[in-house]
Amino acid sequence: MKLVVISAGLSVPSSTRLLADRLAAAVHGHTPVDVRVVEVRDLAVEIAHQFTSGFPGKALAAAQDAVAEADGLIVVTPVFSASYSGLFKSFFDVLDKDALAGKPVLIAATGGSARHSLVLEHALRPLFAYLRAVVVPTAVYAASEDWGAEGLPERIERAAGELAALMPGTADRRAVDDGVVPFAERLAALGR
Template identity: 55%
Template sequence: MTTRTLAVVSAGLSTPSSTRLLADRLADAAVAALAERGAEVRTETIELREHARDLADHLVTGFPNAGLRPVLDTVAGAAGLIAVTPIFSASYSGLFKTFVDVLDRDALYGTPVLLGATAGTARHQLALDHAMRPLFAYLHAAVTPTAVFAASEDWGAGGASHELGERIIRAGGELAGLVAARPASSTADPFADVPDFTTLLSR
């Protein structure tokens, strides 16, 4: 059985952060739902704050450096993506948008994506629908019907409220369904059968 990878992208700016907490909860729910379907999966968590300078370098040079290239490859090659951002000024954070801006145009084409967002109050939850969904629709990703928003009051005594917990489980199940239905990508080298230049010259 092929082990699939779930890429988990967190744009939280602090350590610890509620954004990372939500990302971890969503990942746990998706992994559990995939396990129920008999699918083997591993998660790769990416903290964007650790790559802020790498992302800025990419913007001005047009090329990913050695620190950022593996991150972009992980996201592009993942069977599914969980993307969580804090909400600033009624939209995703600048760090999150910068990361999306440097992705290859077709990196998420058809990829199942679960969206999450955090903010201080529930007044910002509409940002999921008016900002994040259009962004990933533009990238031709397959976004789950359920997105998850968590305000500060949703984290009672370090745990998720009952309503938030149920939404996390539902969203994780939806992502698992999309990932399980998608054919596993081949890891074979597409250029393995291409002869090298010396061989071509000798013919």
């Protein structure tokens, strides 16, 4: 199965990527997955260009294809100004609007303090609900202090287990209808 990780951290190394990698490893512990990590930072310019030109550059198109073919996604953003980062949101703004339909998604975020942890419920969960993804119940927030505290590994493990449990079912849901609606049917639907 294919697991795609979208990481929107900006620094190298980044705690966002660190959390993303731990989540991916935990999923792999539950069920064998091929992991592909998309660093949104590397696609920043192509994302901006897609806003202006309407089509993705080569690297961004490859990332979008990977998302479309994924059996599950882990998405991780740093918290900026009380929400996901603009670049993280932009990646999904230029994605095909049906690309995530029916796909299991694990949402996660990092921040400097625990005070922003509900960003997952107030910002990320509605975004992925709008995109018709199946968002796993446990979302994972890691504040700076969590990296030295108890609780984070357990939350990672629980969220990963939930994602892994949802992934085997996606192959069926993913059956995208590439077929054309015959024109006669379309005409008939208008009542003629």
